[in-house]
Amino acid sequence: MNLLERAELAPADPILGLTEAFNNDGRSDKVNLGVGVYLDEGGKVPLMEAVREAEQRIVAEAKPHAYLPIDGLPAFRDEIRKLVFGADAPVLERTATVQAVAGTGALKVGADFLRQLNPSATVLISDPSWENHRALFTRAGFKVDTYRYYDAESRGVDLEGMLADLRGAAEGTIVVLHPCCHNPTGYDLTPEQWDRVVEVVAERGLFAFVDMAYQGFAAGLAEDGALVGKFVQSGLPFIVGTSYSKTFGLYGQRIGSLSVVGASADEARRVLSQLKIVIRTNYSNPPAHGAKIVAGVLADPALRGVWEDELAKMRNRIALLRKDLVKGLEAQGVTDMGFIAEQRGMFSYSGLTTHQMVRLREEFGIYGTDAGRMCVAALNADNVGRVAKAIAAVRS
Numbered sequence: 001m002n003l004l005e006r007a008e009l010a011p012a013d014p015i016l017g018l019t020e021a022f023n024n025d026g027r028s029d030k031v032n033l034g035v036g037v038y039l040d041e042g043g044k045v046p047l048m049e050a051v052r053e054a055e056q057r058i059v060a061e062a063k064p065h066a067y068l069p070i071d072g073l074p075a076f077r078d079e080i081r082k083l084v085f086g087a088d089a090p091v092l093e094r095t096a097t098v099q100a101v102a103g104t105g106a107l108k109v110g111a112d113f114l115r116q117l118n119p120s121a122t123v124l125i126s127d128p129s130w131e132n133h134r135a136l137f138t139r140a141g142f143k144v145d146t147y148r149y150y151d152a153e154s155r156g157v158d159l160e161g162m163l164a165d166l167r168g169a170a171e172g173t174i175v176v177l178h179p180c181c182h183n184p185t186g187y188d189l190t191p192e193q194w195d196r197v198v199e200v201v202a203e204r205g206l207f208a209f210v211d212m213a214y215q216g217f218a219a220g221l222a223e224d225g226a227l228v229g230k231f232v233q234s235g236l237p238f239i240v241g242t243s244y245s246k247t248f249g250l251y252g253q254r255i256g257s258l259s260v261v262g263a264s265a266d267e268a269r270r271v272l273s274q275l276k277i278v279i280r281t282n283y284s285n286p287p288a289h290g291a292k293i294v295a296g297v298l299a300d301p302a303l304r305g306v307w308e309d310e311l312a313k314m315r316n317r318i319a320l321l322r323k324d325l326v327k328g329l330e331a332q333g334v335t336d337m338g339f340i341a342e343q344r345g346m347f348s349y350s351g352l353t354t355h356q357m358v359r360l361r362e363e364f365g366i367y368g369t370d371a372g373r374m375c376v377a378a379l380n381a382d383n384v385g386r387v388a389k390a391i392a393a394v395r396s
Helices: 016-024 049-061 074-085 090-094 102-117 131-139 159-167 191-204 226-234 265-280 289-299 301-331 354-364 384-395
Strands: 095-101 122-127 143-148 174-177 207-212 238-243 255-261 347-349 373-375
Touching: 049 289, 049 301, 074 090, 074 095, 074 226, 074 238, 074 255, 074 289, 090 095, 090 265, 095 102, 095 265, 102 131, 102 207, 102 238, 102 255, 102 265, 122 131, 122 159, 131 143, 131 174, 143 159, 159 191, 191 207, 191 226, 207 226, 226 238, 255 265, 255 289, 289 301, 301 384, 354 384
Parallel strands: 122 143, 122 174, 174 207, 207 238
Antiparallel strands: 095 255, 238 255, 347 373
């Protein structure tokens, strides 16, 4: 018997499948608004100056490529803990932090760890959420359900629905939260609304898994990471996963982190020992180069200043691209999509139907997900007008 005969053809990934179709499209004016990548005015992934300088320093040292510890580069972990929780924050004594293979790897390590502790727990993700959330936690063995999040009629967050669903969740339920730049909708909670969410998480005995992939892309590093501080102040145990693909332009280096905040230093020590086992049996230890770049930037005050300035320019440019798209739509007679300028981060829930998104791909070579999500960070001065004209055409 050929065991491999049992393998069935899996459906294409909804995002990566779009990219494959885009790459196979022969039109010269095609636009990829499906993949979550920040592109500059030339339509390229930028090489940030702070990253360039940090990398040149690494190359100049000409050190051998040795293995990292299971939990990652110590300098990286130290700098990331300061970035996520604040320098010298008391909570660090009860926090276990490991380097992860980007944000997806952080989610995977966290999911496998939580599965060991509470295999019968349900995981709640927002409706809608990043497509890989459901797949990842399901593959880890969890039952995955949703809490209400997006209100299509009001073009915003259904806060009361979200709170009601969290109140109805069983004790021990794991809740995946987007602290900023919600993927895919672009709609975030206000600080006051997050206060109410944290209160319900505490009241119901839920466990928060904060997935922070875009810190700095909405309002600023401190503002975007405020939810982490709220959970710290609550005294609750929780997990925060981070990614540095977007904020450093290090997509191919797969750099992220996972931090588990417990009740005591002893608890953090025990948690770290278990995280190491999960890592050891998945990929043994993480990659070094990207971690050295991030650590080098964050540890050097001058380079960090350059990086923060570059990040702010990227953030502000995305906001301007949103406004430019709205202006372009209005010029085409579409006056009811101004909400795009109010959303934050790289993504926009456009409100376009599956049929309209298919028309955009087939007739105009403009690629976005069937759910209507578009990556506004892939727009530029050369293509935003054409995108607006195409959207107007499929809506007519």
